[in-house]
Amino acid sequence: MTDTSAALRTLISPGRYVQGRGALDSLGSYVAKLGARPLVLADDVVRGLTENAITASFTAAGLPVLFDRFGGVPTAAESGRVAEAVRAQGADVIVGVGGGAPIDTAKAAGDDTGLPVVSVPTVASTDAPCSALSVVYTADGSFESYRFYHRNPALVLVDTQLVADAPARFLVAGIGDALATWIEARAVRQSNATTMAGGAATRAGAALAQLSWDILHESAIPAVRAVERHLVTPAVEEVVEANTLLSGLGFESGGLAAAHAIHDGLTAVPHTHGLAHGQKVNIGSIAQLILEGRPSSEIHDFVEFTTRVGLPTTLTEAGLGDADDSVLRTAAEAACHPDETIHNLPFPVTADAVVDALKAVEVTGRAVRAEAGLPEPVAPAH
Numbered sequence: 001m002t003d004t005s006a007a008l009r010t011l012i013s014p015g016r017y018v019q020g021r022g023a024l025d026s027l028g029s030y031v032a033k034l035g036a037r038p039l040v041l042a043d044d045v046v047r048g049l050t051e052n053a054i055t056a057s058f059t060a061a062g063l064p065v066l067f068d069r070f071g072g073v074p075t076a077a078e079s080g081r082v083a084e085a086v087r088a089q090g091a092d093v094i095v096g097v098g099g100g101a102p103i104d105t106a107k108a109a110g111d112d113t114g115l116p117v118v119s120v121p122t123v124a125s126t127d128a129p130c131s132a133l134s135v136v137y138t139a140d141g142s143f144e145s146y147r148f149y150h151r152n153p154a155l156v157l158v159d160t161q162l163v164a165d166a167p168a169r170f171l172v173a174g175i176g177d178a179l180a181t182w183i184e185a186r187a188v189r190q191s192n193a194t195t196m197a198g199g200a201a202t203r204a205g206a207a208l209a210q211l212s213w214d215i216l217h218e219s220a221i222p223a224v225r226a227v228e229r230h231l232v233t234p235a236v237e238e239v240v241e242a243n244t245l246l247s248g249l250g251f252e253s254g255g256l257a258a259a260h261a262i263h264d265g266l267t268a269v270p271h272t273h274g275l276a277h278g279q280k281v282n283i284g285s286i287a288q289l290i291l292e293g294r295p296s297s298e299i300h301d302f303v304e305f306t307t308r309v310g311l312p313t314t315l316t317e318a319g320l321g322d323a324d325d326s327v328l329r330t331a332a333e334a335a336c337h338p339d340e341t342i343h344n345l346p347f348p349v350t351a352d353a354v355v356d357a358l359k360a361v362e363v364t365g366r367a368v369r370a371e372a373g374l375p376e377p378v379a380p381a382h
Contacts, residue, residue: 028061035093130248188255209250265335
């Protein structure tokens with residue numbers, strides 16, 4: 001039989017998406033439609049912030065309240081441990097609460113046990129909540145692999161007041177992650193490469209990726225200002241949707257390319273381990289634009305905009321300002337692994353090209369800052 005999967009267009013999505021101020025108060029009513037004994041996975045900080053609302057919501061829905069403590073890193077061992085806890089508790093639905101790490105772990109445990117998963121992001125820092133995949137890391141925080149699932153979360157619920165109450169740096173990181181969505185989907189469309197959904201990109205996936213890009217350029221800066229003051233404004237609602245839903249659907253059904261591959265490469269060197277996912281992705285986005293030979297005006301505008309948002313736009317800010325070539329080559333070779341999405345670009349890419357692109361990120365970022373009158377980059381504190 002001929003394998004036609006590569007030629008088939010595919011779009012996948014969560015079963016239901018719910019967003020708004022106070023949404024956590026209604027979590028129990030939605031979870032009760034999926035199971036009768038949910039297990040909630042969260043770290044101590046997130047549990048402290050959400051336990052009262054979750055308990056009240058579950059009690060009102062006639063559900064027991066069972067918490068399991070997330071270990072901190074989404075490793076294969078941690079997802080296996082959570083799966084065993086689910087079995088021991090007799091749970092029939094898994095609720096991941098917090099950032100991308102516990103949610104990715106909940107998805108992995110759901111796949112291990114065959115149970116539905118609920119994503120409850122308390123920050124809008126990544127597009128992980130909606131997807132049918134997890135990023136698996138080693139215990140030291142290095143990228144290990146993608147793990148794919150046959151279904152997306154059954155429910156994604158985002159309380160925008162929680163997002164607004166979190167430090168603004170989380171929203172900023174999510175903007176960096178989401179801005180890459182259209183940059184990468186555009187490249188995948190040009191190369192007709194296979195997306196993370198397992199087929200050719202749909203027009204819908206690409207359109208959602210571009211919509212995320214458009215919303216962020218319009219609303220990112222006012223949204224960040226609002227969240228710095230813990231306010232929920234229309235701009236915040238739009239950016240949360242762009243970071244979480246539109247970017248989630250867009251990257252999965254539109255495809256990934258160099259930006260996320262270079263992120264993965266950057267995790268291979270310890271210099272960047274203090275950066276959030278979206279911060280490293282933004283370095284990857286600039287490097288991809290350079291690799292593609294995009295017009296200098298486009299690169300300039302992207303660098304200036306993301307600098308104003310608060311994202312790193314130089315190697316200095318990523319902790320690599322004084323790194324020698326061997327460090328950059330380690331990152332570049334990891335980014336160019338045969339299984340990496342950098343090969344979805346419509347031209348061959350080598351580690352040498354990635355090293356040069358990373359060096360050009362530093363030069364370009366500094367030049368744009370000087371032209372725009374923005375402060376010089378500062379290396380992260382160790």
